[in-house]
Amino acid sequence: LRGGMLWTIGARPGVGKSAFALNLIEQAIKYTPNLTVDLFSLEMTAQDNYQRIVACETGVAAGKFTNPYQMSAAEKEKVRAGIEQLNRQQLYLHDKLLILPQIIKTIRAHAAKAAAGEYLAVIDYLQIISLERLAARTDRRLEIETITRELKLLTNEMGIPIILFSQLNRELEKRVDRTPQLADLRESGSIEQDSNTVSFLYPISNDEEHKAVRHLNLIFRKNRSGCLTELAFTFTPGQMRFTPQLVLDTPVAAGNGTVNMQQDVVPPTMRRN
Secondary structure (H helix, E strand, C coil), X not given: CCCCCEEEEEECCCCCHHHHHHHHHHHHXXXXXXXXXXXXXXXXXXXXXXXXXXXXXXXXXXXXXXXXXXXXXXXXXXHHHHHHHHCCCEEEEECCCCEHHHHHHHHHHHHHHCCCCCEEEEEECHHHCECCCCCCCCCHHHHHHHHHHHHHHHHHHHCCCEEEEEEECHHHHHCCCCCCCHHHECCHHHHHHHCCEEEEEEECCCCHHHCCCEEEEEEEEEECCCCCCEEEEEEEHXXXXXXXXXXEEEEEEECCEEEEEEEECCCHHHCCC
């Protein structure tokens, strides 16, 4: 993630894109503790996302936050520690900003205060954003084009990365091979054009959606500054946790020493022919 980058991640409803957004934020803050993050969640409330983040941090099932009496004493202690850690982070959860000018105004204000390389905006998701609260949507495609163009220009102007989640067309579900393609993005033309990177989160088989632990892949279909690849994850919905399936540590020469470089690998058994 770097300045001037618009990364679009597409997924069908119910796959876990909101949870994936929280995992991305968690990992970004671990790498950059002083990171300022704006999460614009247009489906989930700020309270829901707060509880999900704590669940992700602590491993306590997200469902137990609805009824804390279900938590054990040890789990409550984990939650208290997780909340204390979360409150030290510069993470802003927004659930009432639905129009683009409001979102851009907030991003400008927080990005201007953050140090260079220490700001990230995450928007979940594109299709709910509008240009004006009461505007009649005569041509939604033109509206989407304006939104993605403005967000891309903002990444360049402020020197910040923005992660933008997007829905996929329903036609994807009618195909035998449901591996997403660029054309599966709803109102796809401008999204593909304006994004530096486009990837898709999808289940490896049709029956994964009902499993307690699901196998999901993140496939990269466009990457202006990197390679096209596919990464495998397991997703535990109860804990909102995404975990890479395999990580190989390969020593790579770096000056007079060596640095362990991590490389995510898709297991051969998980690949599609």
